[in-house]
Amino acid sequence: xxxxxxxxxxxxxxxxxxxxxxxxxxxxxxxxxxxxxxxxxxxxxxxxxxxxxxxxxxxxxxxxxxxxxxxxxxxxxxxxxxxxxxxxxxxxxxxxxxxxxxxxxxxxxxxxxxxxxxxxxxxxxxxxxxxxxxxxxxxxxxxxxxxxxxxxxxxxxxxxxxxxxxxxxxxxxxxxxxxxxxxxxxxxxxxxxxxxxxxxxxxxxxxxxxxxxxxxxxxxxxxxxxxxxxxxxxxxxxxxxxxxxxxxxxxxxxxxxxxxxxxxxxxxxxxxxxxxx
Amino acid sequence: xxxxxxxxxxxxxxxxxxxxxxxxxxxxxxxxxxxxxxxxxxxxxxxxxxxxxxxxxxxxxxxxxxxxxxxxxxxxxxxxxxxxxxxxxxxxxxxxxxxxxxxxxxxxxxxxxxxxxxxxxxxxxxxxxxxxxxxxxxxxxxxxxxxxxxxxxxxxxxxxxxxxxxxxxxxxxxxxxxxxxxxxxxxxxxxxxxxxxxxxxxxxxxxxxxxxxxxxxxxxxxxxxxxxxxxxxxxxxxxxxxxxxxxxxxxxxxxxxxxxxxxxxxxxxxxxxxxxxxxxxxxxxxxxxxx
Numbered sequence: 001x002x003x004x005x006x007x008x009x010x011x012x013x014x015x016x017x018x019x020x021x022x023x024x025x026x027x028x029x030x031x032x033x034x035x036x037x038x039x040x041x042x043x044x045x046x047x048x049x050x051x052x053x054x055x056x057x058x059x060x061x062x063x064x065x066x067x068x069x070x071x072x073x074x075x076x077x078x079x080x081x082x083x084x085x086x087x088x089x090x091x092x093x094x095x096x097x098x099x100x101x102x103x104x105x106x107x108x109x110x111x112x113x114x115x116x117x118x119x120x121x122x123x124x125x126x127x128x129x130x131x132x133x134x135x136x137x138x139x140x141x142x143x144x145x146x147x148x149x150x151x152x153x154x155x156x157x158x159x160x161x162x163x164x165x166x167x168x169x170x171x172x173x174x175x176x177x178x179x180x181x182x183x184x185x186x187x188x189x190x191x192x193x194x195x196x197x198x199x200x201x202x203x204x205x206x207x208x209x210x211x212x213x214x215x216x217x218x219x220x221x222x223x224x225x226x227x228x229x230x231x232x233x234x235x236x237x238x239x240x241x242x243x244x245x246x247x248x249x250x251x252x253x254x255x256x257x258x259x260x261x262x263x264x265x266x267x268x269x270x271x272x273x274x275x276x277x
Numbered sequence: 278x279x280x281x282x283x284x285x286x287x288x289x290x291x292x293x294x295x296x297x298x299x300x301x302x303x304x305x306x307x308x309x310x311x312x313x314x315x316x317x318x319x320x321x322x323x324x325x326x327x328x329x330x331x332x333x334x335x336x337x338x339x340x341x342x343x344x345x346x347x348x349x350x351x352x353x354x355x356x357x358x359x360x361x362x363x364x365x366x367x368x369x370x371x372x373x374x375x376x377x378x379x380x381x382x383x384x385x386x387x388x389x390x391x392x393x394x395x396x397x398x399x400x401x402x403x404x405x406x407x408x409x410x411x412x413x414x415x416x417x418x419x420x421x422x423x424x425x426x427x428x429x430x431x432x433x434x435x436x437x438x439x440x441x442x443x444x445x446x447x448x449x450x451x452x453x454x455x456x457x458x459x460x461x462x463x464x465x466x467x468x469x470x471x472x473x474x475x476x477x478x479x480x481x482x483x484x485x486x487x488x489x490x491x492x493x494x495x496x497x498x499x500x501x502x503x504x505x506x507x508x509x510x511x512x513x514x515x516x517x518x519x520x521x522x523x524x525x526x527x528x529x530x531x532x533x534x535x536x537x538x539x540x541x542x543x544x545x546x547x548x549x550x551x552x553x554x555x556x557x558x559x560x561x562x563x564x565x566x567x568x
Contacts, residue, residue: 011474012372015368015369015372015373016373016374018364018365018368019365019368019369019373019375019379020379022365022379022383023378023379023382023383025442026382026383026385026386026442026446027382028408029397029398029401029408030385032397032401032408033397045406046406046411047400047401047403047406047407047408048408048411049408090291090292090295091292093288093289093291093292094288094289094291094292094293096284096288097284097285097286097288097289098289100280100283100284101280101281101284106289109289109293111558112293113292113293113296114558114561115551115554115558116296116300116301117499117554117557118499118550118551118553118554118557118558119300119301119304119547119550119551119554120304120502120503120524120543120546120547120550121300121303121304121543122303122304122306122307122540122543122544122547123303123527123528123531123539123543124307124310124527124530124531124536124539124540124543125302125303125304125306125307125310125540125543126299126303127531128303128306129298129299129302129303129306133298144295144299145299147295148295148296148298148299148300149299149300151292151295151296152296155292156561170278170283171278174278174283180282180283180284180285180288183283184288205388208390209388209389209390209391209392211390211391211392211505211506211509212505212506212524215528216528216531226390227390227392227393230392230393230396231392231396231510234396241400244396244400248393248396248397251390251393252389252390252393255388255389255390256385256388256389258388259385259388263381263384266388267384267450267454270447270450270451271450271451271454
């Protein structure tokens, strides 16, 4: 009896130790970034965990000016924001129809869309498509690309949720003379809110973090989102780690805020995606 | 009630069209173009049969190495993330102080932009000034200090380690949710039979996590095969193509105007992923009944 109790205590100590080791592995790089963002040029060169001698808040101002970050920040906000709204609207409408009309045809169409979670983008021929549609190097182009990219997961996520909204509602509304559009947007859509928010948050997050599409399809720097801006800033100011760190913080801040406030939706959505309830 | 009227087909059209135009068509057209000599330097296209595929799989170029690198990256990162994720999930699901804190922290790297994670680690892994080597020297383990991203022998390992750092928390979180959903009675029932910790894990936890594990593994495989950002930021495929994967290679071919080679490699990936996709869709939609 005594030995099992000892065993148990040992186990708990080991568990907590493991937890702290793992968390430290993640925290150290993050703290490193935050501390060095406030240091002077020379101090940040070695990127140590030492506290800054003086806290240089001006680094942020410098990086915003030199990196033209205000512009990029607004670009990112525009791309991620519009793409999210469009994807969630169109995606949820598709998921709704797929879920309600379970014929062989719509079932196949649903699978066809969900397959998009897997298939890789062929950037070589996509470039051709972008040129033919005159969408290369345009905000509209990048937004449509993101819409296409995020659609499969969004449809998949919301599809699982639609079946939880009772069909009786549709019937009643239909008999009352509701048009399909009104029925969907006035009655069904509000009931899909948890799934729609989850899909929206994930869509925004993925789009904000995305890097390849603008790398291929946005040539002019005034159209760059934050990810591309920071990459180019990194190339130009390779030795100014204080500025790069400040840029890292500014790029990650919206994502971290979203993570902290919407953690429930993000993790819930990922789980829902992984194991359908 | 007339379903066709209440749920009109055109509701689905927007999503399907964008997805088709920007994802499916480039993929399919790309397969067609991989039988040609398409490049930035010739105006006319010629049909060349399987020449491009021959070049990729049997040619003198490094193409085959990009494929094996990608497969190695996918295999190692998936196994490590899943293994570590499972270990942390079992450890952190119950009986830990500051549990929410640990979980919140460990999940964080998977929401950050992958590119930014890569850039950050170029500093940490810098041979002279980087934090990792300074830290190793300061605790007297200077002998372990390496040229992490520069030494051809270990660069690929370093890149994979960074990606494991980034992706383990995601799997861990999925698995913790899975573990917490397992009814306690199951454990109590076998506890009566005198099952030890290992047996509880092997006969209850693991089987109950089968679905979650299956999906997270497939998602990791997909991620690994398409990997770009982290490698582009850390090494851009170097030193000497040691860390080159399919998508970084395609990017370089694109900028060199070697369209046929780029589209051939993309098509090989496309076909390969369709096969994986078939399994994923099967797992995800297995309880769906189509009328």
